[in-house]
Each structure stands twice: as C-alpha cells, then as structure tokens.
Amino acid sequence: MIKKLAKRYIFFITALLITIMITVFNDDIGLRSFNIAFSSFKQMISVVPPIMIILGLIDVWIPREAMMKYMGDDSGIKGISLAILIGSIAAGPMYAAFPFTKVLLKKGVRFSNIIIFMNAWCVTKISTLMFEISSLGYKFTLARLLIDIPGVIIMGYLVHALMPKDELEMIYKSNLD
Known part of the structure; x- marks a missing residue:
C-alpha cells in the first residue's frame, strides 16, 4: 500500500524534498517556492469543486x-x-x-x-x-x-x-x- 502511494506520488515527494533542501540552504528561495506552490493550490481548489459539480450534473443529465x-x-x-x-x-x-x-x-x-x-x-x-x-x-x-x-x-x-x-x-x- 505504501509502495503504491509512493510510486503514485513520486514526483510530488521528490519536488517537496528538493524544495525542503533548497530552503535549508537558501530560505528566501525556498519560502518563495512554498508560497508559489500554496498560491497555485489555492487557485486550483477554487476552480476544481465547481467544475466537478458541473461535470456530475452533465454526467447524470x-x-x-x-x-x-x-x-x-x-x-x-x-x-x-x-x-x-x-x-x-x-x-x-x-x-x-x-x-x-x-x-x-x-x-x-x-x-x-x-x-x-x-x-x-x-x-x-x-x-x-x-x-x-x-x-x-x-x-x-x-x-x-x-x-x-x-x-x-x-x-x-x-x-x-x-x-x-x-x-x-x-x-x-x-x-x-
């Protein structure tokens, strides 16, 4: 189960580890990277739920x-x-x-x-x-x-x-x- 999850999210895990290492060496660049990722996540979370509702309705109707x-x-x-x-x-x-x-x-x-x-x-x-x-x-x-x-x-x-x-x-x- 853990191997399957690790394999599925290998890119995310790798990117997260690299960003953490960058933050250790240069906190300004690392924190900016985390802020950009968080901003992108907020944008995605505001777009995806309405799309999923519309898709569910299309699928049914x-x-x-x-x-x-x-x-x-x-x-x-x-x-x-x-x-x-x-x-x-x-x-x-x-x-x-x-x-x-x-x-x-x-x-x-x-x-x-x-x-x-x-x-x-x-x-x-x-x-x-x-x-x-x-x-x-x-x-x-x-x-x-x-x-x-x-x-x-x-x-x-x-x-x-x-x-x-x-x-x-x-x-x-x-x-x-």
Whole structure:
C-alpha cells in the first residue's frame, strides 16, 4: 500500500524534498517556492469543486446517446461546432478541461471532437478573447482566430488519424467506469 502511494506520488515527494533542501540552504528561495506552490493550490481548489459539480450534473443529465448523436462518430460539422463552442465558453485554467475530457470519453464523443474541444479551451476562450481585444485590438484577435479555428480542427483530425486504433479503444474502455 505504501509502495503504491509512493510510486503514485513520486514526483510530488521528490519536488517537496528538493524544495525542503533548497530552503535549508537558501530560505528566501525556498519560502518563495512554498508560497508559489500554496498560491497555485489555492487557485486550483477554487476552480476544481465547481467544475466537478458541473461535470456530475452533465454526467447524470445528458444521456450517452445524446452526446453520441451530437458529438459522436457521425456528428460531422455539428460535433465540431459544439466542441468549439463548449471549449470557448469554458472558464478556468487548462487543467480544469481534463476532468471534462474524461466525461466526454465516457459519453462516447468522437476523439477528434475531444481534441478540438481541448484546443478550443486553450485558444478560443471568450474571456481571453475579450481581454485580447481590449489589449491588442479586434483586428489582431480576428486574424488570430481565423488562423486558430481551422488549426484547432485540423489538429483534432490529425491527432485522431495518427492514434493507433487499439490505443483509442483502450482509452475509451478505461473511461467507461
């Protein structure tokens, strides 16, 4: 049991030990490292619970058949549009997209649409676009979107095409819970 936990958290344990050693030799750098880690933890703890509640509701309220119809293998442009829309209206940092991705896998969403969703979360988020327009102007933002949206779609289909079929099956099976 302890070996299993140690193996699972080896990166965290190693980072913690290194930070403690740094603190022993230079308390200023060490304490700053701990403050940054604590700040990141506070941010994560404020984002993750609401995401988990929303995901729980989506998991219960939206049947697998509906997700497959609108975002599954035969969804076409409808699935692409929904993936971009959901990724664009999302809130929170990228790590909040991973639990959502797990739900999409569980619901049978086409893998290319999942990759499109994740890329859209990164580059087409509405909250980020508003800031970008105010900082860099609408011409720049529009030009970037005209490049990014096709790129997001191409990336989704490219990753899907390059994934070995057996790996895709394994990913879907491991997320059926």
